[in-house]
Amino acid sequence: MSPGSGTADVNQQARPARYTGERIKRLEDPRLLMGRARFIDDLGVPGMVHAAFVRSPHPHARIVSIDNRAALALDGVVAVVTGADLAAETAEMEVGAMLNGVEATSRPAIAISKVRHVGDPVAVVVARSPYLAEDGRDLVRVEWEPLPPVPDVGTALADGAPLIDEALETNHVAHGKIEIGDPDGQFETAAHVCRKTFKVGRSTGAPVETRGLLAECDAGSGAITLWTSTQMPHLTRTLLAPMLRVPENKLSVHSPEVGGGFGLKCHIFPEDVAVPAVARRIGRPVKWIEDRWENLSGGVHSKEMDCEVEVALDADGKMLAIRGAFVTDGGAYSSIPYTPLIDSGCAAGMLPSMYDVGHVAAQFDAAYTNKASVGAIRGVGWASGQLARETLLDDAARQVGIDPVELRLRNMLSSEPQKNIMGLSLDGGSYAESLAMARDAIGYEEFRRRQDELRAGGRYLGIGFSPFIEPTGMATASARAAGFDIAYFDSATVTVDPDGTATVSTGLHSHGQGHETTLAQVAADALGFAIEDIRVVFGSSDSQSYGMGTYASRSAVVGSGTIMAAAAQVRARLLELAATLLEADARDIDLAHGVAHVKGAPARGVTVAELAGFGYFGYDARPDDVQESGLTATAAYDPPETYANGTTAAVVEVDPALGTVDLQRLVAVEDCGRMLNPFIVDGQVAGAVAQGVGIALLEDLAYGEDGEFLAGSLMHYLYPSTTELPRYDLLHIETPSSASTGGVKGVGEAGTIAAPAAVVNAISDAISPFGVSIDRVPVTPVYLRDLLRGAGR
Amino acid sequence: MSETATAGRRLVELNVNGMSHVGLAEPRTLLSDFLRHDLELTGTHVGCEQGVCGACTVLVDGEPVRSCLTFAVQMEGARIETVEALSADGALHPIQEAFRNTHGLQCGFCTPGFLLTAKALLEENPSPSEAEIREHLSGNVCRCTGYQGIVDAVLEAAANGKDQADEPR
Numbered sequence: 036m037s038p039g040s041g042t043a044d045v046n047q048q049a050r051p052a053r054y055t056g057e058r059i060k061r062l063e064d065p066r067l068l069m070g071r072a073r074f075i076d077d078l079g080v081p082g083m084v085h086a087a088f089v090r091s092p093h094p095h096a097r098i099v100s101i102d103n104r105a106a107l108a109l110d111g112v113v114a115v116v117t118g119a120d121l122a123a124e125t126a127e128m129e130v131g132a133m134l135n136g137v138e139a140t141s142r143p144a145i146a147i148s149k150v151r152h153v154g155d156p157v158a159v160v161v162a163r164s165p166y167l168a169e170d171g172r173d174l175v176r177v178e179w180e181p182l183p184p185v186p187d188v189g190t191a192l193a194d195g196a197p198l199i200d201e202a203l204e205t206n207h208v209a210h211g212k213i214e215i216g217d218p219d220g221q222f223e224t225a226a227h228v229c230r231k232t233f234k235v236g237r238s239t240g241a242p243v244e245t246r247g248l249l250a251e252c253d254a255g256s257g258a259i260t261l262w263t264s265t266q267m268p269h270l271t272r273t274l275l276a277p278m279l280r281v282p283e284n285k286l287s288v289h290s291p292e293v294g295g296g297f298g299l300k301c302h303i304f305p306e307d308v309a310v311p312a313v314a315r316r317i318g319r320p321v322k323w324i325e326d327r328w329e330n331l332s333g334g335v336h337s338k339e340m341d342c343e344v345e346v347a348l349d350a351d352g353k354m355l356a357i358r359g360a361f362v363t364d365g366g367a368y369s370s371i372p373y374t375p376l377i378d379s380g381c382a383a384g385m386l387p388s389m390y391d392v393g394h395v396a397a398q399f400d401a402a403y404t405n406k407a408s409v410g411a412i413r414g415v416g417w418a419s420g421q422l423a424r425e426t427l428l429d430d431a432a433r434q435v436g437i438d439p440v441e442l443r444l445r446n447m448l449s450s451e452p453q454k455n456i457m458g459l460s461l462d463g464g465s466y467a468e469s470l471a472m473a474r475d476a477i478g479y480e481e482f483r484r485r486q487d488e489l490r491a492g493g494r495y496l497g498i499g500f501s502p503f504i505e506p507t508g509m510a511t512a513s514a515r516a517a518g519f520d521i522a523y524f525d526s527a528t529v530t531v532d533p534d535g536t537a538t539v540s541t542g543l544h545s546h547g548q549g550h551e552t553t554l555a556q557v558a559a560d561a562l563g564f565a566i567e568d569i570r571v572v573f574g575s576s577d578s579q580s581y582g583m584g585t586y587a588s589r590s591a592v593v594g595s596g597t598i599m600a601a602a603a604q605v606r607a608r609l610l611e612l613a614a615t616l617l618e619a620d621a622r623d624i625d626l627a628h629g630v631a632h633v634k635g636a637p638a639r640g641v642t643v644a645e646l647a648g649f650g651y652f653g654y655d656a657r658p659d660d661v662q663e664s665g666l667t668a669t670a671a672y673d674p675p676e677t678y679a680n681g682t683t684a685a686v687v688e689v690d691p692a693l694g695t696v697d698l699q700r701l702v703a704v705e706d707c708g709r710m711l712n713p714f715i716v717d718g719q720v721a722g723a724v725a726q727g728v729g730i731a732l733l734e735d736l737a738y739g740e741d742g743e744f745l746a747g748s749l750m751h752y753l754y755p756s757t758t759e760l761p762r763y764d765l766l767h768i769e770t771p772s773s774a775s776t777g778g779v780k781g782v783g784e785a786g787t788i789a790a791p792a793a794v795v796n797a798i799s800d801a802i803s804p805f806g807v808s809i810d811r812v813p814v815t816p817v818y819l820r821d822l823l824r825g826a827g828r
Numbered sequence: 829m830s831e832t833a834t835a836g837r838r839l840v841e842l843n844v845n846g847m848s849h850v851g852l853a854e855p856r857t858l859l860s861d862f863l864r865h866d867l868e869l870t871g872t873h874v875g876c877e878q879g880v881c882g883a884c885t886v887l888v889d890g891e892p893v894r895s896c897l898t899f900a901v902q903m904e905g906a907r908i909e910t911v912e913a914l915s916a917d918g919a920l921h922p923i924q925e926a927f928r929n930t931h932g933l934q935c936g937f938c939t940p941g942f943l944l945t946a947k948a949l950l951e952e953n954p955s956p957s958e959a960e961i962r963e964h965l966s967g968n969v970c971r972c973t974g975y976q977g978i979v980d981a982v983l984e985a986a987a988n989g990k991d992q993a994d995e996p997r
Binding site: 064067068076166240242243245292293295717721722723724725726749750758762763786 | 854856857861864869870871872873874875876877878880881883910911912914915920924927928929931933934935936937938939940943958961962963965966967968969970971972973974975976977978979
């Protein structure tokens with residue numbers, strides 16, 4: 036069908052009544068499959084030169100001197116720029132105090148006096164080609180004065196520890212505490228108390244496409260154009276403009292196709308300041324593509340946390356109180372804009388999750404160390420906290436002698452909308468139902484029989500469950516509920532073009548989530564258009580539809596709310612236009628799949644092409660509001676709190692001699708409210724679960740005791756591959772949100788939050804005859820074998 | 829090091845996607861960079877430059893090869909196939925179509941490498957089992973999909989290829 040050419044007798048039989056809820060194939064796929072999509076490294080502009088960063092090989096050192104002479108002498112090198120050079124042209128990168136008890140911090144984009152982690156940038160070399168830039172980089176001589184490294188939280192918080200940030204008086208950059216009820220009193224009198232210490236390892240998003248930037252500066256106006264592989268073009272502009280000392284209307288941020296984000300690309304990094312500042316300084320467009328070592332050593336890290344958790348139970352296994360203390364190894368700088376609290380603060384806020392418990396104490400801290408910064412990576416600290424709580428509950432079940440599923444079912448909140456003890460406005464879900472569905476789908480009773488039989492033969496299988504709730508649709512209400520005093524603004528613009536097609540622009544983004552498809556489904560339904568007549572555009576801060584970007588499982592909720600509100604305004608005007616043309620009342624007009632007609636009289640219709648032509652060019656025959664506002668509307672939506680939920684269950688077999696774990700089954704039950712496109716929901720869950728399995732078994736951004744970085748390649752930082760993952764069973768419950776527009780919730784992070792604890796609980800269940808329990812991730816063969824040898828069986 | 833590194837460019841002639849391409853390459857120029865930057869075939873993606881992620885996979889004389897671990901000057905006379913060749917006539921190749929049908933891609937960055945690795949598998953073994961598919965694809969990483977859609981795509985492409993092979997010609 037040609038654009039907007041739908042006629043009254045168009046064959047509508049093949050169309051669903053509504054697009055939302057249907058398994059629509061993705062509209063963005065063909066260009067990606069054909070190799071025709073344009074990612075950041077596929078772009079270029081005339082006169083472009085290439086940057087390479089000189090980076091610290093030391094975890095902690097003073098910069099004594101930088102000698103750029105040999106680099107500048109190399110044919111093809113254009114410039115060598117240091118932190119001192121940029122200090123006069125840029126502002127420091129500041130991040131405010133997100134909460135009481137959190138330090139505000141500031142840093143130069145490029146280190147001037149000292150470096151704080153391996154990979155910290157100290158100079159930029161610009162040259163004619165990327166190869167020459169790297170040659171030049173290798174010729175820059177930096178004289179270092181190594182300082183004592185601070186490789187871990189214990190060292191960081193010890194008396195007399197070397198200060199990471201000398202502007203602060205401490206490495207203890209964040210501290211907070213939440214106490215509700217009388218948890219201490221409950222612990223004194225409870226029938227059962229179970230305690231656990233759990234160490235979560237350091238992982239990150241590590242998208243297959245690394246970060247990259249291309250910047251140019253207009254010589255006349257000083258306006259900067261920046262192409263960047265980001266999840267948030269508008270927010271990048273807002274945060275970056277003051278650092279570059281340009282007004283916001285003179286900074287255009289464009290995001291091309293983005294090869295995965297997972298949270299890595301929703302931060303402001305030193306290179307984001309340095310590359311455009313260097314382009315402005317030298318008067319040439321500058322491109323920089325991060326290499327994998329830089330990505331792993333200098334991007335943001337996530338989830339490393341020391342957790343101490345304890346639960347008080349009555350004689351029947353009812354949870355009376357829960358306490359938790361979470362300490363994040365925050366790395367060397369506060370990530371912008373989230374700070375290291377994105378991990379320990381989030382773990383604390385979700386400590387009781389969906390459990391019905393009357394007394395809570397949660398403490399969160401973050402310390403600076405000589406590692407890369409901690410930022411907001413898929414699942415954030417919720418995944419770490421989930422590991423601590425859910426492994427504690429399995430330990431408690433073994434200690435008390437209750438089945439672990441039964442223990443959880445006894446303690447679940449009802450699925451009705453309600454406030455939980457932390458003050459979260461839960462919008463309805465399926466807490467016990469999802470656990471029961473996972474239990475039945477994985478064949479729990481049959482598994483237990485089989486487990487006993489195989490144990491008798493010396494084989495160790497185990498099963499683990501991990502029910503969760505996930506804060507989604509992150510915006511002002513949900514951020515504040517989580518304890519972050521920040522505000523959001525998101526909008527969408529829906530425009531019907533003169534030929535009757537529609538353009539939807541959003542401040543959201545898409546880097547794998549398929550928003551060109553799902554948001555088109557939403558718009559098509561809201562307008563009453565055929566989906567092929569909708570185009571969804573995003574990725575440029577020059578768009579008038581300001582928004583905060585895509586992360587934190589927010590885009591289904593925010594996208595639905597903004598687009599449905601804007602589309603409703605435009606649709607109302609289309610109905611008035613149809614009423615004028617059909618000589619009827621607008622209330623009697625039906626508009627579906629691009630054709631308007633009087634209800635009950637489908638034979639006589641007008642197409643949206645006719646309506647749009649009339650709406651643009653019908654002069655004074657048009658209704659007044661069309662004359663005043665045209666066929667475009669912008670609407671904002673700042674959603675209420677929404678919480679997805681579900682349960683992940685896993686079956687593993689452990690080889691005690693080798694310490695290896697064979698993940699044999701994985702069931703993920705997801706309830707993300709009304710699904711816009713179940714096809715895409717399944718993809719989000721499957722991918723998130725895979726990252727969760729990586730956290731449980733493989734991923735470890737290891738540092739040596741001397742602070743040296745040991746995981747600088749994908750040979751050392753291991754992703755799950757096809758052979759480490761089983762085929763998953765992906766199941767759904769659909770409980771519409773009682774709060775959001777359309778009953779929609781988000782889905783992006785659920786699997787990463789839930790899967791690690793399911794896998795770890797399965798391992799602990801498998802090795803329970805040894806009388807030991809897992810107390811860290813990743814569960815590597817070395818760790819597991821040592822644990823089992825120590826158990827002495 | 830650097831004085832010699834920029835010297836000694838050589839004329840190379842590569843056969844890429846059935847066409848002959850001539851260019852100048854330093855001995856150190858990676859095949860991935862030569863394809864992407866000299867020939868502007870940007871469908872081949874670079875994810876690690878360490879030979880681990882598989883995103884840069886191309887077919888050299890039908891075999892999957894990491895173009896980030898291969899020098900352009902080594903490829904003189906070889907027959908190279910990149911993702912751009914799969915849909916040369918503007919329509920999706922059956923393997924590409926299968927990836928779309930099974931949601932075998934999300935961000936799409938690793939996808940060209942998977943497509944070519946899968947093509948090599950199906951040419952060698954038209955009816956692979958799921959375990960064989962997983963083993964064959966284990967040298968390519970995808971961070972988005974959890975692989976289920978990718979494995980399903982290869983199963984579907986194999987089934988469709990079998991159907992076509994069974995049809996009378």
